[in-house]
Ligand SMILES: *[C@@H]1O[C@H](CO)[C@@H](O)[C@H](O)[C@H]1NC(C)=O
């Protein structure tokens with residue numbers, strides 16, 4: 003009886019009605035999901051993947067579409083009209099991956115006033131025009147597998163009278179940054195730039211990022227303070243960098259919230275000075291698996307007060323432990339009774 007009631011209750015909460023959705027393009031699959039007691043909330047999900055040649059954009063979609071998948075449609079350069087029309091203004095997420103997109107015209111996305119998630123991965127983008135994401139409440143942007151050689155925060159900058167406001171960050175004038183801080187841009191939390199052609203770490207000052215992925219870019223060196231001002235960042239991945247040889251001391255300066263750092267599969271990265279990790283107050287997990295680093299400097303711990311686990315090589319795992327039977331009375335040595343313990347001897351030098 004109880005189970006029956008529960009079942010009934012659940013069916014009240016979620017009901018999917020795939021049939022007969024108005025304005026659904028014949029090649030698409032449209033679905034309305036209803037939520038809440040008496041289906042008081044609903045959202046429309048439209049899947050128009052791989053519609054085949056001779057499809058003209060914009061594709062007709064239901065009026066209140068929230069999620070739209072337009073991936074694998076060979077769209078080419080995005081014009082101002084391809085994503086405009088009834089149904090597009092309500093989009094919360096849009097998948098434009100694998101579309102051979104080479105260019106995005108400055109106002110192509112401007113109608114998507116509620117867009118939070120944008121997937122532009124697996125396209126041929128080299129740059130985006132200034133202000134092209136301006137005014138969109140984007141939280142998550144995937145730009146992986148494109149051809150970006152540089153990446154400019156200008157794309158998030160606000161436009162005034164339709165003209166992009168140029169933001170000069172070359173000399174780090176805080177005035178310019180704060181203009182962005184007051185814009186509507188500042189929802190962006192996740193940025194994926196993996197598998198592009200970036201040769202150095204881009205300047206991302208002023209963005210409230212929590213997740214950043216720079217994997218598989220031809221970055222050769224990480225400079226002091228490369229990530230400074232990304233004080234909200236929780237997860238950073240800089241893995242699979244075939245050319246990365248050097249990380250300067252204080253490379254991660256300012257990443258005060260970072261909890262997980264992935265430095266996987268960087269074969270040319272052989273040595274690390276302890277000061278590289280200076281400033282990573284919150285770091286809990288460091289993964290150097292598959293990188294050229296074979297040993298860890300002993301004094302590393304003093305820079306990583308929150309670390310719980312470090313992975314080196316294929317299966318070498320290290321964790322923080324209390325040194326047994328040693329007690330330092332001396333003031334200022336309180337931390338010295340903690341040591342890094344690994345499942346293989348000789349890793350910590
Ligand atoms: C970022 O892109 C890479 C490569 O496409 C992918 O493996 C990873 O899951 C992506 N991360 C997120 C959060 O989308």
Ligand SMILES: *[C@@H]1O[C@H](CO)[C@@H](O)[C@H](O)[C@H]1NC(C)=O
Nearest residue numbers: 266287289290291311312313
């Ligand atoms: C480190 O990365 C490797 C490779 O992705 C993975 O197998 C391992 O579980 C990771 N270590 C931890 C502690 O997450």
